[in-house]
Amino acid sequence: MTVDQRIVVLGSGVVGLSAALALAQKGYRVHVLARDLPEDTYSQGFSSPWAGANWTPFMSREEGPRQAKWEEITFKKWQQLVPSGLAMVLKDTRRFAQTEQGLLGHWYKNVTPNYRPLPASECPPGAVGVTYDTLSVHAAQYCMYLAREAQKLGVTFERKSVLSIDEAFEGDAALVVNATGLGAKSIAGVEDPDVEPVRGQTVLVKSSCKRCTMDSSDYTTPAYIIPRPGGEVICGGTYMTGNWDLSPSPSTATRILEQCLRLDRSISSDGTLAGIEVVRHNVGLRPGRKGGARLEAEKITLPLVRGRGDKAQLALGLGKSGAGKGEPREVTVVHAYGFLGAGYQQSWGAALEVLELVEREVGAPKGWASKAKL
Ligand SMILES: Cc1cc2nc3c(=O)[nH]c(=O)nc-3n(C[C@H](O)[C@H](O)[C@H](O)COP(=O)(O)OP(=O)(O)OC[C@H]3O[C@@H](n4cnc5c(N)ncnc54)[C@H](O)[C@@H]3O)c2cc1C
Ligand SMILES: *[C@@H]1O[C@H](CO)[C@@H](O)[C@H](O)[C@H]1NC(C)=O
Numbered sequence: 001m002t003v004d005q006r007i008v009v010l011g012s013g014v015v016g017l018s019a020a021l022a023l024a025q026k027g028y029r030v031h032v033l034a035r036d037l038p039e040d041t042y043s044q045g046f047s048s049p050w051a052g053a054n055w056t057p058f059m060s061r062e063e064g065p066r067q068a069k070w071e072e073i074t075f076k077k078w079q080q081l082v083p084s085g086l087a088m089v090l091k092d093t094r095r096f097a098q099t100e101q102g103l104l105g106h107w108y109k110n111v112t113p114n115y116r117p118l119p120a121s122e123c124p125p126g127a128v129g130v131t132y133d134t135l136s137v138h139a140a141q142y143c144m145y146l147a148r149e150a151q152k153l154g155v156t157f158e159r160k161s162v163l164s165i166d167e168a169f170e171g172d173a174a175l176v177v178n179a180t181g182l183g184a185k186s187i188a189g190v191e192d193p194d195v196e197p198v199r200g201q202t203v204l205v206k207s208s209c210k211r212c213t214m215d216s217s218d219y220t221t222p223a224y225i226i227p228r229p230g231g232e233v234i235c236g237g238t239y240m241t242g243n244w245d246l247s248p249s250p251s252t253a254t255r256i257l258e259q260c261l262r263l264d265r266s267i268s269s270d271g272t273l274a275g276i277e278v279v280r281h282n283v284g285l286r287p288g289r290k291g292g293a294r295l296e297a298e299k300i301t302l303p304l305v306r307g308r309g310d311k312a313q314l315a316l317g318l319g320k321s322g323a324g325k326g327e328p329r330e331v332t333v334v335h336a337y338g339f340l341g342a343g344y345q346q347s348w349g350a351a352l353e354v355l356e357l358v359e360r361e362v363g364a365p366k367g368w369a370s371k372a373k374l
Helices: 014-026 065-080 100-106 139-152 250-263 347-362
Strands: 006-010 030-034 087-096 128-137 156-159 173-178 195-206 211-215 223-228 232-236 277-289 294-302 329-337
Touching: 006 014, 014 030, 014 139, 014 173, 014 329, 014 347, 065 128, 065 347, 087 100, 087 223, 100 128, 128 139, 128 223, 139 156, 173 347, 195 250, 211 250, 223 250, 232 250, 294 347, 329 347
Parallel strands: 006 030, 006 173, 030 156, 087 211, 173 329
Antiparallel strands: 087 128, 195 232, 195 277, 211 223, 223 232, 294 329
16 A cells, blocks of 8 residues: 555445544545435435434344444443433343343343343243343434544545446545445446345434333334434334335334334323324335345456446456556455444444454555554
8 A cells, every 4th residue: 555545435324434434543544435425314325314223232142243243342432422422321121022032142241231131020921021221322413423533534525426346446545445335236346136125114203211112022013212312212113125115104104103102101292192293204224135244355356347247357458447447456345234224333343343454455554653543
């Protein structure tokens, strides 16, 4: 890596922003390229504005050792943000039908304060449950905060819809971080067929409720209440794999509010449906991936042949983008996408792993020792 090169982060959701910030804190020059930017807080073109966003593990340590690590790191990071008001402490209660599996081997009992499995008397017959203190952030405000911190360290932002990964390498990029979430069907020259949306419909409600309740006893009609900083709660939800529909369904909204009201009457001023103060109906697409999140470095050869869905192919002078641009070159992409419903709670741990991969690939940034803050 030469002094005047920079790392290009493709994507400006919570994952791209966290990676950009971690890289800048280490002393790298970073440029963010994205179709949706953090201030686009109503864009359904990306997932990040629509999250709860709280910290609730879904995998045991055996199922997802890396995920558990990312989550533990992020929880510690968020704990430091509580005094500033960016993160908020809430009491979390989760119930699962007739299976110990939902308790995930209690792996985070030493991460979240006041962790306590629920006795049978506090659960419906046959169900199990757990309670602990967790944290949430205001999704849009948290992303803006990350962007501001990154900008203070010299990170630049550019709005651009990239059709192929080689566009991100134009100019002085030493390496590209692919943090494009669901991306687009046509993105990046190499399409990952395992990427899929998981549609989440929610209702944003004005309420000072500080309890988070999640009922996963029926996966077809999940219900959860996630309070966030600023006196609002997010009532969910749906979990519809492969569904790209961006409009809220009125009947689903009613089902969600009815179920949430049963979970916690305090979201309504008078305990009835009519007493719930609805702010907005929302739909967001979680960036899913069969087989789980992809966080790894990959070497590809540019220029790519466009329209080939399988593998990075050498253009041999035929590809439009490559014509007349000289020798084929090998470049490195660090992938960081497919975080599904856990992009916030895994964001900081994932960003530190992106940083490790970048350092391994391109070496330490020049002068990093003086700027290192991690
Ligand atoms: C209803 C709902 C509730 C959720 N609740 C939680 C929760 O409680 N806790 C939690 O941890 N997570 C939660 N999530 C999940 C979380 O929102 C996502 O995992 C996270 O936002 C993913 O971030 P990302 O940066 O990977 O992707 P995204 O936020 O989707 O960002 C992708 C970025 O890439 C850009 N991009 C894509 N294609 C291109 C292109 N071709 N050219 C240029 N730029 C491109 C986009 O414009 C955007 O900037 C929830 C999600 C939903 C929908
Ligand atoms: C970049 O990420 C997207 C998912 O958003 C994926 O479809 C694509 O294959 C990745 N790009 C490359 C070059 O692998």
